[in-house]
Amino acid sequence: MNRIFHYQITENEQGTTVLDFLRKKGFSRHILSSMKADKEALTRNGQRIGGREQLLAGDHFRVRLLETVDSDGIVPVSMPLSILYEDEDILVINKPADMPVHPSIGNYTNTLANGVAAYLDAKDEHSPFRCINRLDRDTSGALILAKNAFSAAVLSTQMRNRQIRRTYLAVVEGITPPNGTISAPISRVDDSVIERHVDFLRGEPAVTHYERLEVKNEHSLLEIHLETGRTHQIRVHMGYIGHPLPADYLYHPVYDCFKRQPLHSLQLEFRHPVTDKPMCLLAPVSEDMCNAF
Structure with missing residues (x-):
């Protein structure tokens, strides 16, 4: 899914180069490299701007991130999804038990990836399946999906740095x-x-x-x-x-x-990859575990 980011440059960011600004925001080297093919990827106040140019206080800096990764041949299959939260950057789902997350041998059309592909296709939001915290087939609960490469990069860094509390x-x-x-x-x-x-x-x-x-x-x-x-x-x-x-x-x-x-x-606590706001999402407990206690 293509994504456009808008930034208003502050006094503290005055004189920062475009590339340094993007790196501080969390744009990975891979993302920056992929953006080179898009001549309209970076604009300042409506005009194209290069990566080494400096940003000035008050500038309106726009970044366009085009989707460059295919869906890996995941077959869209319509199925019920329990969505805990969604915006244009992330999708958080309460995964049921007995559902694989990714397709594998013997599980080509019954996975969460199949259901998400169908859900996004129905909204004309085509995006590869980018799963941040993985759950085993029989484990239920909250699972984060990134809807674009930038949110995936930021959340993956949070995961590596142990900043996502599970x-x-x-x-x-x-x-x-x-x-x-x-x-x-x-x-x-x-x-x-x-x-x-x-x-x-x-x-x-x-x-x-x-x-x-x-x-x-x-x-x-x-x-x-x-x-x-x-x-x-x-x-x-x-x-x-x-x-x-x-x-x-x-x-x-x-x-x-x-x-x-x-x-x-049960619960995921993290910072939103774009807004940086703290997120705390709770997945209702499955019936079998509730009945046991």
């Missing part, structure tokens, strides 16, 4: 301590494409904080915060301390109480 709810087996921090590196299991485990020799750093909210039927309801975002981090860490998630097909396939792993992305 709050999860999880049901685990057994009675955990009231709270705790798990600091244990995670790596891929040898000869497996998807399975992970704690590995102090080869693993990447992974830190999980948890607080017990309630106990019922020998299960604990936890509020969890991640410092890092390793694949299957919560599932691996909770199993590592002896409190696995039930109904986890990969790590603990016990289906006495749940049909899927009870893990929900």
